[in-house]
Amino acid sequence: MKSEHLPLLKSVSTPAVHPDGSRAVVSVVRPDFDADSYVGQLWTVPVDPALRPRRITRGFRDTAPDFSPDGEVLAFLRAAPGGKPQLHVVEAGGGEPVAVTDAPLGVGAFTWSPDSRSIVFSARTPEDGRYGTVDGVSAGGEDARLITDYQYRMNGVGYTADKPLQLFVVEVPSLDEEPAVAPAGRALKAATSADGGETEGRKGTRSLPAARQLTTAATDHNGASFSADGGALYFTAALHEGSDNDLVSGVYRLPLPAGDAAAADANADSGEAAPEEVPLAGTARLSASAVRQSRDGRWLYFTAQDLGPTGQDFVARNTALFVMPAGGGDAVALSDVETLDLVGGLEPAGSDGVLVLNNARGTMELLEFGPDGRRSTLLDGDRVVTGAAERAGTVLLSFSDAATAGDVAVLDAGGLRVLTDFSAPLRADAGILPPQELTFASPDGYPVHGWLVAPAGEGPHPVLLNIHGGPFAQYSGALFDEAQVYAAAGYAVLMCNPRGSAGYGQAHGRAIKERMGTVDMQDVLAFLDGALEKFEDLDAGALGIMGGSYGGYLTAWTISHDHRFKAAIVERGYLDPVSFTGSSDIGWFFGGEYTGRSAEQMAAQSPMARVEHVRTPTLVIHSEEDLRCPVEQGQRYFTALKQLGVEAAFLVFPGENHELSRSGTPHHRRQRFDQILQWWSRHLPSAANPAPQDGAAAAAPAAG
Known part of the structure; x- marks a missing residue:
């Protein structure tokens, strides 16, 4: 391999598995010298060996696909050249993607509501006058920052206190409606006169659905996921007193108003609930990194590191998996913190279990845990699993090994069956x-x-x-x-x-x-x-x-x-x-x-x-x-x-x-x-x- 072969290195996302288990969608992203950026699209990967994978989008950089729970809609992030990633939706069977957000600094991650009617997404919210929010105010012309905390910036992000990661909810627009048409001629003149010159039609853009901000604390809110009944959100954050002096983060539950996002908007002024910290009884000072409720709604899983009595002893702390009753109770460690180091997010498996990845002697294993402490190793060996998901009993995963930078496989009764070969050009042209x-x-x-x-x-x-x-x-x-x-x-x-x-x-x-x-x-x-x-x-x-x-x-x-x-x-x-x-x-x-x-x-x-x-x-x-x-x-x-x-x-x-x-x-x-x-x-x-x-x-x- 030589430096000019970098565009042949294709990275593959965690599979989004259709609810019927028949196929997955992944993003395949690569470096591109002409654009001097990373480009990529979404691919559908059928489980049926008689069908071949194929590209299904044509955006500049399309990433993070996820099917709605009812399987009717595919959501993903799309970034234009030089632009920020924004949430888009498209019919699961194909069609023209529809933009859902226009966040100034882009969308970070998102999660579907169980009823498939709304999406919660995270986005950094800039202070007015910063990061291009006011025309004519450049980065060098922004107001001075008065720093009083230890934790005020992050590599790859820059300053953080003036653009914390917040959670928003948005109703998914109907994909059956006729697209809006920008007015022209007499209609444009009338629309311009009616609103003083500021009209979506005059600007020639389609009106986006209104997103409502759910969190406001001046800190990052990470890893949001819905409860099984859709009545609450779970996420991790450092909202405790003295959070600037330690690395501790907790699990929080945010009750949501009844109904869909539109109903939530109607009730926005009727006294919204604040996030409630989930008491993790029986645990030490932890840094929680992921949280997910089981599909049957009975169990709450989370991963965390024990930071010792100071809340700062992060050195070589393995991440453990915990479970507790969703209605409250003691958290029980399911993994041996001395020998297992669990990384990444949590994916539901079956009615009451979760999938998780484990660092193991230069590999990344795929494990499944149940609330009773049962543990199964679904995949190990000389490979690195980078993501996995299960639907309808079918487990699909993305992985790399000595011969591929990234591919997709399904777990069959006979073992691993590889479904793609995205690194074939790399092996043919560069040699491995x-x-x-x-x-x-x-x-x-x-x-x-x-x-x-x-x-x-x-x-x-x-x-x-x-x-x-x-x-x-x-x-x-x-x-x-x-x-x-x-x-x-x-x-x-x-x-x-x-x-x-x-x-x-x-x-x-x-x-x-x-x-x-x-x-x-x-x-x-x-x-x-x-x-x-x-x-x-x-x-x-x-x-x-x-x-x-x-x-x-x-x-x-x-x-x-x-x-x-x-x-x-x-x-x-x-x-x-x-x-x-x-x-x-x-x-x-x-x-x-x-x-x-x-x-x-x-x-x-x-x-x-x-x-x-x-x-x-x-x-x-x-x-x-x-x-x-x-x-x-x-x-x-x-x-x-x-x-x-x-x-x-x-x-x-x-x-x-x-x-x-x-x-x-x-x-x-x-x-x-x-x-x-x-x-x-x-x-x-x-x-x-x-x-x-x-x-x-x-x-x-x-x-x-």
Whole structure:
């Protein structure tokens, strides 16, 4: 795979399964160089093997499909070029989509009412005068912000207090009605005169159904879902007193007026109910992340992390599944928090169960739980399940593995039956190199699990030791564009999950709490040494090291201790715990929980505090709008290397945030790969990525 093959990487959404279980609809989105954006449409995927998947929409970017409970309507989000995603509906059998919203900052997520008559959606609500709400007031001309809280901005979002995520309800318009026609000629003149010049007809736009705001608190309201009877909404939020000082979030229930959205509007002034916090009796201080009622209405499921007595101890906390009677009572943990780490949302299964995903040793399993504690593993093995849903007893899922970036499958009695092949062009044009699963012992005997993606042909191959971010995250054996690009350029790519990673139990993840740079560095170097000893075609004299975020931290930390690497790449790194505390969106708690809060503890685990020991040529990569690991982290590290006489370069991406390598603009993602390979060609050339000829060094990243 090369950088120009990025448009062949197609990501697939969680399937929206039709209520009769006969088919699913998914969004298939890919990077596009011409648009320098992400484009995609909706596909219908029949369960019947005699029928083929086909594209059913033609929008610029259509995502997040979901069928109405009665199966008559399909709702989804559509974004025009340069525009925000808005809610649209279309007849389930096909037709012209109809816009339902025109939210200034776009719609985030939505959920259907059980009677299929209305939809609740989330959207950020900007203060007047901000974010283009007043013509002529640019971002630089907005009023000043007075900040008094720790939690006031978020990577990828920016400031949050002036645009909290609120919930709205809207009635679904009839799709049988004749579309509105804009008046013209005499009718336009009459309409313009009648309302003083402001008429939907004059502007030539169709009138949208009125949406009513349901929540008003100045905080985000997440993961809304209806109760089984449609009489209430459940969601998660931090509405408790003192919420700025902890990471706690609760489950809330919002009673809704009787009837549909129109009736709700009529009753809007008759004393609306406020959200009621659901008492999660028998639980500690939790951060709730998803909530869903069972289809029979008897049980309330939610997922949450235990944050300890301070409400801030988030380090390597596995997410557990809880259940409680919907009418109230004690919450009971259904999953073993020490061994299972449940991620994502909750999907109803059968009358009383839920589907949920589990991190497990570099894979993502699909599990089903019942309220009585029963647990079934529906799918495991060497794949990453990214979403699943069940209707009429049929379970469909989206997944990735070593051969696909995303596809759709159904669970049959005989096992997994794959229904799509969206990665066929990628395999045909780019070629995919298979990962080899490996385990090597650390010096203290601890097993370190990971993968090798080796280039084609005989060695010796130069080696790149890749370190993932997080740190409570994991590499997997699924198709990974980074490993494929570097292996195609002639590098043997090593990736492992050292202590501190997710997927191996809480003890594994919490092993580096207040001990960053100890057993984690020991583990990644042990994995490297084990691979060099096992495979003769790996060149022990031609080593590179690289990583992003926490991976940038551990790369910078390692090259201050170990000088065998020919070069390094430190990307969007957590490099100085001291300045991180005041500059990062999560800095007010992250460093204190991971490194400890004393000056001595931070210095003992800080790459900046050891920068004078670095000898390795280092490329520092950062994004200007990164609020997670702010650009000052990279700037100061690069400057320190230059002052010490270490060869260094600083590659800075405008308009990008912490997610550049995963969801940055296609142009920048391609440029990032090309610049990385140029750096390796200069310091760690391979047969497929040779050293530049004389004069070609000018193409390298500028040093400042």
